[in-house]
Amino acid sequence: MDSGNGGNTAAPARDRRANRTPAMMELAGLASRLLEGGAVLIVGLIGVWITFDVFDLRPVEDYVRVAWLSAIAYALVGELTGCYDVDARFTLRVGWTRVLVAWVGACVVMLTMAFFMKASDSFSRGWAIFWFTSVATGLILARGVTTVAMRGLKRRGVFNQRVAILGSSAQGRRLANYISGNSLFTIDLVGCYDDYARGDEGGCNPWRGGLQALLSDIRAGRIDQVIIAMPYANDEELQGVVAQLSMLPVLIRLAPDLSSFTMAGQSMVMLGDLPLMTLFERPINGMDQVIKRVEDLVLGTLILIAAAPFLLIVAIAIKLDSPGPVFFRQEREGFNQQRFHIWKFRSMRVEKLEYDQIQQAKVGDPRVTRVGRIIRATSIDEIPQLFNVVIGDMSLVGPRPHAPSTRVAGVLFSEATQTYAARHRVKPGMTGWAQVNGWRGETDTDEKLLKRVEFDLFYIDHWSVGFDLYIMVRTVAAVMFPKSAY
Numbered sequence: 001m002d003s004g005n006g007g008n009t010a011a012p013a014r015d016r017r018a019n020r021t022p023a024m025m026e027l028a029g030l031a032s033r034l035l036e037g038g039a040v041l042i043v044g045l046i047g048v049w050i051t052f053d054v055f056d057l058r059p060v061e062d063y064v065r066v067a068w069l070s071a072i073a074y075a076l077v078g079e080l081t082g083c084y085d086v087d088a089r090f091t092l093r094v095g096w097t098r099v100l101v102a103w104v105g106a107c108v109v110m111l112t113m114a115f116f117m118k119a120s121d122s123f124s125r126g127w128a129i130f131w132f133t134s135v136a137t138g139l140i141l142a143r144g145v146t147t148v149a150m151r152g153l154k155r156r157g158v159f160n161q162r163v164a165i166l167g168s169s170a171q172g173r174r175l176a177n178y179i180s181g182n183s184l185f186t187i188d189l190v191g192c193y194d195d196y197a198r199g200d201e202g203g204c205n206p207w208r209g210g211l212q213a214l215l216s217d218i219r220a221g222r223i224d225q226v227i228i229a230m231p232y233a234n235d236e237e238l239q240g241v242v243a244q245l246s247m248l249p250v251l252i253r254l255a256p257d258l259s260s261f262t263m264a265g266q267s268m269v270m271l272g273d274l275p276l277m278t279l280f281e282r283p284i285n286g287m288d289q290v291i292k293r294v295e296d297l298v299l300g301t302l303i304l305i306a307a308a309p310f311l312l313i314v315a316i317a318i319k320l321d322s323p324g325p326v327f328f329r330q331e332r333e334g335f336n337q338q339r340f341h342i343w344k345f346r347s348m349r350v351e352k353l354e355y356d357q358i359q360q361a362k363v364g365d366p367r368v369t370r371v372g373r374i375i376r377a378t379s380i381d382e383i384p385q386l387f388n389v390v391i392g393d394m395s396l397v398g399p400r401p402h403a404p405s406t407r408v409a410g411v412l413f414s415e416a417t418q419t420y421a422a423r424h425r426v427k428p429g430m431t432g433w434a435q436v437n438g439w440r441g442e443t444d445t446d447e448k449l450l451k452r453v454e455f456d457l458f459y460i461d462h463w464s465v466g467f468d469l470y471i472m473v474r475t476v477a478a479v480m481f482p483k484s485a486y
Helices: 024-050 058-082 092-117 125-155 172-181 211-221 234-244 287-321 370-377 385-391 421-425 446-462 465-480
Strands: 161-166 187-193 207-209 225-228 249-253 268-271 274-280 326-335 337-347 396-397 430-431
Touching: 024 058, 024 092, 024 125, 024 287, 058 092, 058 125, 092 125, 161 172, 161 211, 161 396, 172 187, 187 211, 207 211, 211 234, 274 385, 274 465, 287 337, 287 370, 287 385, 287 396, 287 465, 385 430, 396 465, 421 446, 430 465
Parallel strands: 161 187, 161 225, 187 207, 225 249, 396 430
Antiparallel strands: 249 274, 268 274, 326 337
16 A cells, blocks of 8 residues: 555654553453452451351351352352453443342352252351341442442543554444444544545544554554454455554454455454454553563562672673773664663674674674673673663563664665564563574574574464473573574
8 A cells, every 4th residue: 555645644642641551451350350359258257257246156267268268259250240341340330230140149159069068057047148238238339449440540541542443434434433432442543544535535533644654653652453444445455454564563453344255264352332353463462461571570680680790790801801881782673663772791892883784793703802702602791681671671581672774685684574573563582482492693694584583473472471481491501502692
C-alpha cells in the first residue's frame, strides 16, 4: 500500500498513560480474587470467634478448617461461574448475582464433602446459618468495593487499550461507531488509518493517515491493538498488510466479513456482540509481561549485587591497561525499535571507539586492548548490561540488541531480511536462544544473520520462565567454553 502523506497525519495528543502497566486488568482481577477470597476466610474466622460460646463450637479446629476450605471452594466455583469476567467487573447487578451464585455453589460443595465424610452432624446448625449469611454479606460488600474501584479506574482509562482501525470506509466507520457507542468497552479509539479513504469523505473519524502513519504510531508506542476493517481487493494485499503489522509488538485482529479463506483456523474473540478474528497476539503480554519483569528485576538485582566486587576488579584492570573511561555506552535498538544506550565495559582503545557506522570486531582486531581481549572472550564486557536490565531497557534473556547502523555484507541488518524487525516485539536480552546455540560473535554473512533471527523468533514464540532459566544455565556453559566471541 502507498503511504498516506496527505490529510491530518499529526500524532495523537500525548498519552498520559503511555507508561501504564499493560496488565492492569489482570492485576485488578487478581486483587479482586484475593479480596473476595480473603473476605470468605476472614469473615468465617471472625464468625467462629464471635459465636464460639453462643453455639459451643467445639472442637474449634473443625470450624477453622471449614473457613479455610470454604475460601478455596469459593475461589474455584467463582472461576467457573464467571465472577471475574469483564462483564461482571463493572456492573453491580451482574457482579452481585454471580458472587452470590458462586457462594451458594461453594456451600453446596462443602455440604457434599461433609455428607460423604459423615461430618455434617458434628457442626452447629445455628453457626452454619450465621456463617452462610455473614460471609454472603461480606462478599456483597467486597464486590461493591471492587466494582466502585474498577469503575473509577476505568473512567481514568487505566484499563483501556489504545485501538486503531485500519480502514476508513463504511465498514471502518460502522466499527468506530460501535466501539464509541459502548461504554462497557475498555478501549480508547486512537483513530482510523487508510491509504484510500478519509474521514471527511464520509469515512471513519478521526482519520490519522495511511498505513505508514499507523506503523509510525505503533513504533512510537501510541497503539496497543489494530483492528483491520478494510475491504481489501484480494487476499494477497491483506497478507501484505498483515505481514508488515506482524513485525511490530501489537495485537492484530480482523473485523468480520474480511477473513475469507486466507485466515481460516484463527481464534475468535467477542467485542460485545461483534466477533473479531485474532491474527497475531502481542508476545509476552499481560501477566506474562509482569512475571518476566519481576524475573528480570529480582534476578538482575541479585546478580548485580553478587558481582559488584568482581566488577570493581575488572574496572581497575581496564583503567590500568589503557587510558580512558571504564564503561562504554552505545546506542542500540530495543523493544519496538526504541533507541536506548547500552552499558558495556570498554574493551577498545578510546580513539578507536565507534558510536555510529559500527564495524563489528574481528579476530585479532587491533582496536581491542589487552584486557579487552580477555573480557570479550569471556563475555565479561557484557555484565554492566545488568544496569539496563534493572532499569527496564533490557531483559536477562531475549534477542541481542544491535546498533541501528550495523551491516552485513554492506547491507543494514533491518534490510537484509524481512523478519528482522519481528525481534523488536520483545525487549532485547543480555543472552538469548541464538547465543547459546552458537550464533554469537561477528555476523559477517547473511546465513549467520538469518540463523540468529530464526532462533530469536523461536524464543519469542515459545517463551516461558522455564525456558529463560534453561537459557541462563546454557549461557554459563557457553561463557566457560567460548567459541566465537573476540
